[in-house]
Amino acid sequence: MAHSSSENDTDISESEISEYKDKTYQELKSGSQKVKNLDETFTCPYCPKRRKRDDYSYKELLQHASGVGRSSSKKRKARDKANHLALVKYLEKDLVSVDIPAEVSKPEDESGTSVNSDEQFVWPWIGIVVNIPTRLTGDGHSVGESGTGLRDEYKSRGFNPVRVTPLWNFRGHSGIALVEFNKDWSGLDNALAFEREYELDHHGKKDWFANSEQKSGLYAWVARADDHGMKNIYGEHLQKMCDVKTISQLMEEEARRQDKLVSTLTNVIQVKNQHIKEIEVKCHETTHKMDLAMMEKDKLIQAYNAEIKKIQSSATDHLKKIFTDHEKLKLQLKSQKNELELRKVELEKREAHNESERKKLTKEIMENAMKNSSLQMATLEQKKADENVMKLAEDQKRQKEQLHAKIIQLQKQLDKKQELELEIQQLKGSLNVLKHMDDYEDAEVLKKVDTLQKDLRDKEQSLQDLDELNQALIIKERESNDELQEARQALVDGIKELSSHGNICLKRMGELDTRPFLEAMKKRYNEEEAEERTADMCSLWEELLRNPDWHPFKVIMVEGKEKEIIRDDDEKLNELKNDLGEGAYKAVVQALLEINEHNPSGRYLTSVVWNYKEKRRATLKEGVHFLLNQWIVRKRKRGMT
Structure with a gap:
């Protein structure tokens, strides 16, 4: 199907060349455009009538179409380039077996016969162009067209020259140029096609040297031995640049x-093959050694795992036995304590009804008090046993907790206070017993009452002293904590002013790490859209992190202490994990844990001094050392300036 005049009038853009080329190629395949003639020659269906030729060989038409299609000239329309590129594709794919020379070393002359292999050519292949238009300048020198312009023109016509060199003499541009082609056989084909086109246009070498009317236009031919021996400007250049060789010599x-x-x-190749064989042998040996090593490693790991399981099982059984014995002792002590309480009540009832046995009852009460004291001591011993059991469990889990010195001191004072309270209660009980006795006016009884009252006052005074000491220690601890917090805040402010990037830096606890969100979004969107969606998603989660109504924690007992951990059944976290993956889930969980540890009530970000090397909160000592070192460095810099 021929292209309409409306299509020829409107050109296409450079971006539409590929699409238009495919459309034209389909038209060529369908046979709507004539390319091959009956006499085994070819024609270009896309050239204008004034330049159209019907006697192209396959090679010439391929060079012509390739030159026009790949032309960089702005004069060429994009539609012409697309048509000629489609023609190149059609020639290479659908007419590839037509008119292809058997050997590139057999170029043809204008008659279609092979070039004589003994004919002498100038090598590298050189074309001679004469009668280039020149003009005179004001100083009497001649100027003409540059070599670059001729080279681009010849490239667009499919001759593919390497360079075009105009020849100059003392008068300026001589009107002659040398066209250099590639040194291979394709360069010779291009040179002969270049010569043939000028001969067909009657502007070849014979036409130039013929005694005829005035010459017009460019004349060109391929340089041979006679041109190399000429005593003119291009002959001298050829003698300096080139040699004369035959096709046979070059072959x-x-x-x-x-x-x-x-x-x-x-x-x-032989050396490489030998080297490959040696490498293969070494590779096989290494693989065998690695297999043996891996087998040995698997055996060691299996043995180690079996031993670890055995040790863990033994430790678990031992721990269970200790806890079982501990529970039995607690039950026995509790039973004895209940029994003594019941006996105490019974004795108090019998005291009111049996005056004759008052002394005996008093003795039993005292014994009961002593037993109670012994029972209290046994309870304390049991507490110590509990602590030993907990220490044993902690050792088994390899988790040791260090108690603060002041907390231990307060606990000891509290224990003393409890002992004093117990003794005071016992003394009060003894006084009550003595007051209920009928013969309380007896001198001996009165003496005991006075003694007990004096001991009671001493114990109460001791208890009051302990309370005052306990309150003083608590106030001192609060003051120390306040001073410590003020020092840490001053340390944070100092490091913030330094803008440090070393091991000791500030870390915003509870700040959300956005990198896992960005990595997840890049797998779904392009880079720009991924960054926008990451910013939106992180803003939503940061707002949720600061919401005190959202508390995805649960409390568990760890080694006898309460500990808050993330709930596994939280819908928001599980939805995030399923949607964006493990990385984003861990980032949110980390931010939650940091906020819950450092500011659970306010749920806002706090800055702490962080040791990035050891991945923990820096101590006050480390922060002070860091500030001191920074101060020394800055002082030295000021001294140097």
Whole structure:
């Protein structure tokens, strides 16, 4: 189907060349455009009638179409380039077997016969262009068209020259230029096609040297031995630049080079093959050794795992036995304590009804008090046993907790206070017993009452002293904590002013790490859209982190202490994990844990001094050392300036 005039009037853009080329190629395949003539020649269906030729060979038409299609000239329309590129594709894919020379070393002359292999050409292949228009300048010198313009023109016509060199003499541009082609056989084909086109246009070498009317236009031909020997400007340049060789000589030289290259490559291949064999042997040996090592490693790991399981099982059984014995002792002590309480009540009832046995009852009460004291001591011993059991469990889990010195001191004072309270209660009980006795006016009884009252006052005074000491210690601890917090805040402010990037830096606890969110979004969207969606998603989660109504924690007992951990059944976290993956889930969990540890009530970000090297909160000592070192460095810099 022929292109309409409306299509020819409107050109296409450079971006539409590929699409238009495919459309034109389908038209060529369908046979709507005539390319091959009946006499085995070819024609270009896309050239204007004034330049159209119907006697192209396959090679010439391919060069012509390729030159026009790949032309960088702005004068060429994009539609012409697309049509000629489609023609190149059609020639290479659908007419590839037509008119292809058997050997590139047999170029054809204008009659279609092979070039004589003994004919002498100038090598490298050189084309001579004469009668280039020149003009005189004001100083009497001649100037003409540059070599770059001619080279671009010849490239657009499919001759693919390497360069075009205008020849100059003392008068300026001589009107002659030398066209250099590639040194290979394709360069010779291009040179002969270049010569043939000028001969067909009657602007070849014979036409130039013929005694006829005045010459007009460019004349060109391929340089041969007679041109090399000319005593003119291009002959002198050819003698300086080139040699004269026949096709046979060039073929022999190429054959020698190929034989030498093949021999060299053969030797290299043999050496490489030998080297590969040696490497394969070493690789097999190494693989065998690695297999043996892996088998040995698996055996060691299996043995180690079996031993670990055995140790863990033994430790678990031992721990269970200790806890079982501990529970039995607690039950026995509790039973004895209940029994003594019941007996105490019974004795108090019998005291009111049996005056004759008052002394005996008093004695039993005292014994009961002593037993109660012994029972209290046994309870304390049991507490110590509990602590030993907990220490044993902690040792088994390899988790040791260090108690604060002041807390231990307060606990000891509290224990003393409890002992004093117990003794005071016992003394009060004894006084009550004595007051209920009928003969309380007896001198001995009165003496005991006075003694007990005096001991009671002493114990109460001691208890009051302990309370005051306890309150003083608590106030001192609060003051120390306040001073410590003020020092830490001053340390944070100092490091914030330094803008440090070393091991000791500030870390915003509870700040959300956005990198896992960005990595997850990049797998779904392009980079720009991924960054926007990451910013939106992180803003939503940061707002949720600061919401005190959202508390995805649960409390568990760890080694006898309460500990808050993340709930596994929280819908928001599980939805995040399923949607964006493990990385984003861990980032939110980390921020939650940090907020819950450092500011659970306010749920806002706090800055702490952080040791990035050891991945923990820096101590006050480390922060002070860091500030001191920074101060020393800055002081030295000021001294140097």
